Amino acid sequence: MPSALPSSRTRWWSLAILGLTQLMVVLDGTIVAIALPAAQADLGMADGQRQWVVTAYAVSFSALLLLGGRIADFWGRKRAFMVGMVGFGVASAWGGLAQSGGELIAARGLQGVFAALLAPSALAMVSVLFPSGRDRNVAFAVFGIIAGTGAAFGFLLGGALTQYADWRWCLLVNLVFVVAGLIGGKVLLVESKAEGDTRYDIVGTVIVALSLGALIYGFARAEHGWDEPETWGFLAVGAGLMGVFVWWQSRTSHPLLPLRVVRDRVRGGAFLLQAMVGVVMVGAMLYLTFHFQIVLGMSPLMAGFGNVAMTVVIMATAPISTTLFTTFGPRVVLTVGPLLAAAGLFFLSGITAEGSYWSEVLPGLVVMGLGFSLIFVPVQNLALSGVDAHDAGVASAMANASMHVGGSIAVAVFTALYSSAMADALAQGTERLPALAGAYGDVLFAAAWAMILGAATSFVLFRGSKPEVPESVDAVATAR
Structure with a gap:
């Protein structure tokens, strides 16, 4: 760790740069999803190949996150951040210029490799810059809100770029983030690294x-x-x-992953809950976006706006959710949150080809937003609560990896579920659009049960009430 913390002003400007990085990494998991129909048509990809544009990023990201966290800890968090930024920019440029489906998938995989270096170094630097107290809570609230809204922002930005520019700009836009991150990182960020054993x-x-x-x-x-x-x-x-x-x-x-990091009941529960969130945010929302464009006939931009309702609810209710968390503790809030998200998904699973967005989609997204608001603000702080400075990077990596592993597996499982449901419906003589809506509904129904599992995980592992909330999150309500 640095011998002394930077000035308060420098720390908050540093948080802005690190938050921008977190936004780029999170939205890159979804920004390409809304452009997939256009990219698939342009590059001549089959449906089975299409899913790997999303999965290649998630797989390489989650597979290398733990190593990326250790590199950040041992090599230097600022250094890892800067190298990750450059590599991510190069991979994004390659993907934006891809001339075949295989080339696009390879570029997405390379993006995931460098994101695995970026994400844990950014989150670890937040943990080091804000070691305790009210400032730490505000910093993690910012990261929690970004994690909760970044995916939906990716859908919106991807829709706008696909409709008014070209699907390729869903990748090339990362260069703007990269330039800002490199300049801000060079000027503002301070180096920190773990001491002692630094073998990989x-x-x-x-x-x-x-x-x-x-x-x-x-x-x-x-x-x-x-x-x-x-x-x-x-x-x-x-x-x-x-x-x-x-x-x-x-x-x-x-x-690579000291078992002491995951053996803690509260921290382990947070990791498991994040995996369930990844099932929905990476896996299920992909198919809801397909429903918007293919079944409801929305333009890419309107499909992006279709997800905004959940984002607005998350941002509007985040301060209330934080107050509820500090009042009732993790067991109550992180059990109720997944149950609300599940209720919204159960509602969405009833989508039809004849229904409208306003009656069959919007109410479910609003309820989901209420549920995820209760999850996103506290869960990242809990995931890093009580972690020794030596393990800050690997704990940050585990927090990110949990969500992306859950999302990667969900995309694969949901693709199989969708294909089976679609084949059965067509074999029974169902027309294409109703068959698609039914298959997408089956995916959303399965995602609802993942959130039920998340609620059960919280109820069992977060067995205390307010006294079990880590001291570092206890004052967050006063920071709002």
């Missing part, structure tokens, strides 16, 4: 990357049928390798 766990990195790759590919293969031996073979290999990874982390002297 390369073996652990390879194991966890192979494990996640096998799991996600296995779920993606389920599109061809759950009875395929290849599907279950990859799933079994992925699960087995994950077990090997946990065993290795308990044996090696320099683990």
Whole structure:
């Protein structure tokens, strides 16, 4: 850590730069999603290839986040941030100029590699710059709101760029963020790094990357049928390798993910809840966007606006949600939040080809916004509560990885679910648009059950009430 914290003014300007980075990383998970129909047509991609434009980013990001967090801790968080910015810009330019589906997928994968360096270094620097007290709560509230609204902002920005410019600008726009981040980072950010043991766990990195790759590919293969031996073979290999990874982390002297980071009940609960959030924000919202454009016939821009209702609700109710959190504690708030989100998803699962946005979509998005508002503000702070400075980067990486692993698996599973439902409906003589609406509804119904699981996780693991809230979040209401 730096020997002394920067001035208050410098710290808040630094937060602005780090928040901008967080926005870029989060919205890049969704900004391309709304451009997929246009990109698919332009590059001649099949439906099965289309999902990998989203999945390639999420897989490489989540597979390398833990290593990225350790690099940030050991090599230097500012240095990792700057290198990540440059690499992310290069990958974005490549994707924006791609001439084939394979090239676009490769560029998205490279984006994920450098995002895995950027995201944990940014969040770790926030943790270091704001070590405790009211300022820390405000800083994490900012990051929580960005995480909660960035995905929807990605849909809106992607819609505007696709409609009025070209789908390629959904990638090229990152260069604006990159230039701002490099200039601001050079001028404002201060270096910090962990002391002591700084050896990298390369073996652990390879194991966890192979494990996640096998799991996600296995779920993606389920599109061809759950009875395929290849599907279950990859799933079994992925699960087995994950077990090997946990065993290795308990044996090696320099683990990629020190088990002390995830063994804490509150912190572990926060990681699991973030995975469930990723199922919805990365997986389910992708198919709701398809419904807007393909079934309801919305333009890309109007499809982007279609998601804004949830964002507005999250931002409007965030101060109230923070007050409720400090009053009632994590168990109540982080159980009620997922239940509200699930209620909104259950409502959305009833979408039809003949229905309207106003009657079949908007009410569900409003309820979802209320639910996610209760989740986003506290969950990142809880995920980093009580973490030693030596582990700030890897804990930040785990917080990000949880959401993106959940989202990566969800995209693969939901694609299989959608394909199966669509095939069954068409075989029964259902017309194409009603069949699509029904298949998308099945995806949203499954996502609702993921949020029910998130509520159960919170209820079981956050067993205390207000006394269990970490001291660092206890004063957040007064900062509002």
